[in-house]
Amino acid sequence: MSKKRSSEAYQKTFAFRFFRWISGEKDPYLGEVEMRPQEEYHVDEETLIRREMEHDAILDKVYDTKNNKGIRLFQSLYEITSILFCLFLIALLLITVSYLPAVGTVTRPVNNEVAQRYIEDGLEETGAINIVAGMILDYRAFDTLGESHVLFVATITVLILLRLNKGQEDKNDRIFEPKNDVILQLVATFLVPIIIIFGIYIILNGHLGPGGGFSGGAVIGAGLVLYLNAFGFAKTERFFTEKTYKWVCFFSLSFYCLAKSYSFYTGANHLHSVIPKGTPGAILSSGLILPLNIAVGLVVACTIYAFYAMFRKGGF
């Protein structure tokens, strides 16, 4: 026989609160989760009608379709031609594909000495078990150097477009950011460390298995974005500001540039490179691939976070 509690004692137990929550009598998060609502954008009827009329008037003036048959004809012709042109291009490309060498046959031109050497000698020459990492960061490192600068220049362009100029700070809309979303915060507390550790794992094992700087960096970036969403800019700015971004990007790209310059220089001049290859399979192996993966990963993670921050509030 179970011991019977008084109703007061019962009300303090977990079971009581749990069953109340189940039956919907009380919302424990009421008043705890605070979403500051965005001010509703209100336009009165009159302005709406006026705007519509202005819009119509401008359209009438520019494309006087009612009185000008030429423009109407041009518009319809333009649409028809563009559709026909797209269909033509699609058909052309499809027909071309049908003439290409069949996929999977041995005699395809792409099965040549280039791929053969990558597969047969890749491990020995680059020290990377992951042949793809060996290809992009050792055989064809110059392309990858360009590719990481593509990311860099893309961030710079987004900075130009979205960063607020001086005197525009009032347009900053960070006051509308959600605060204290307990569910999100709880989930983020569990997930963010796992996501970031997983990203680091992908980067550090880039030369040993599938992965590498680009994919691992994207994972870390996603983790940072989740953290930002859960805890807001006030928390992330403690460890990640525009300055952090600047210097991390600077050091990774400079390291990439300088390290690869050394390797290009020694390679082209047939000098001996002092960078050891290590034993394939060990974590510290395959020469420059591991540090380069780390550099690329940092750049990618920062880029993704920077894009998000820029779109959210036009700065860090």
Add this chain to the structure above:
Amino acid sequence: MDFICNFPFFSILLSLFSGTICSVLPAKAAKVVNRVVITVIGLLSAALLVYLLSVGEPFVYWMGHFPAPWGNEIRAGVLEAGMALFFCVIMYLSMAGGAHKLYDEVDESKHNLYYILVNLLLSSLLALVYTNDMFTAYVFVEINTISACGLIMIRQVGRTIEAAVRYMIMSLLGSGLLLFGICIMYDLTGHLLMSNIKESVGLLVANGAYQIPLIVSVALMCVGLCIKSALFPFHAWLPDAYGYSTVSSAAILSSLVSKGYIFLLIKIIYRVIGFDIFNNTRIIDVLFVFGLMGMIFGSLSAIRENDIRRMIAFSSVAQIGYIYMGFGMGTQTGMVASVYHILSHAATKSLLFIAAIGLTEVSGGSRRFSDLTGAGYRNKWAGVAFTAGALSMVGIPLFSGFISKLLFAQAAVQVEGKMLASLIVLGISTVLNAIYFMKTVLRIYATTEENTYSGMTFKSMKIYAVTLLFFILLNVILGVNSQPIVDMIEKGLAMFA
């Protein structure tokens, strides 16, 4: 291998690295770094050019420890080194001539971003010039496209944002088609290295295998690069992009970015497809017709324009038409004329853009012709420079434009079937050029009753005036000293084969 063979690699890496460095520097230091880097790369390229002229052999340079086709590779010949030198000179002058305008039009906090973009643009141009690998070319085409968008957009007014969006859409379409072309080519040949592709393409043509995908691939690469360099029917993005961006950007875009893509196309024609195979396709006829149409319609649009910057921009469409007409002739002489015109147009168009900004500045910032009346008296240096540029564009002897027209005419008489069309259109286009450029020159030297705007003196614009002087000198050097340059171009094209 001589130490000097490292110079192409130094140039590319130096400009890439300087872009990274500029991101942590304040604007003033970034400006100094930018100027120093352009100068150093110019000097390196000049030294390389002298070396290559004395050796007479192009060389390839391994980018890493592996020989191409496994690793990356760059290649330098006379034409590559000459182009790199020329690009550096034009870029330095454009940056110096537009520097004062940058302060007016761009927010102070974004200046160092501008220099990052310029440095990366330079590196991508150098890589496009020196590359010997199709995929490397594509990667740097991407950098080139994005930084060009940034250069347009950094002046944040409504029209430039719209122009940048247009430029981005058209330019990405071009990149996409180029990538399709490269992919199909890779599927057919199994190589990305230019010399290996050429070998395989020669075999494919000899065997008659895969003819349809081969032609489609060549056509896609051509169309992609034509869109990016604003050949006539694809020029819709051009007038706003050149007309409303800040003046250094306009000069760089018109004289370097589009020329970089054209140079890549020349490289593809010679080093990937093979000159003779390319000339046996019907693609050159299409390029020829579009070139001729561009020469006429570009000039007609320019005549109708009432905005001096947009007028100069439309004139670019006509000049790009000249270059593609040279491609379309399908002869070595036509190609030499085209390459010479790349130099001539780059030198003249940037001069015109920089000079036009001086004229509009003394006309209350207005670009309309009615306000420009007498501007040549108010800003004498800009007036003289604009006149020199206009004379060069029309094709008056002593200036570079004359030589390129002469070379085109000489090339045209050697081509059967295309002679009459080229000569007639060349004549019409010259007359049209004269109409709108002389109209402008007469306008800026007309006397007005009421002088509402104040003029500018030499003291208030020293750097600007000196820049213009160098631009005019460059034009005259190209025009007077043309024979050695033409010889150099011929030698460079011979090294391509």
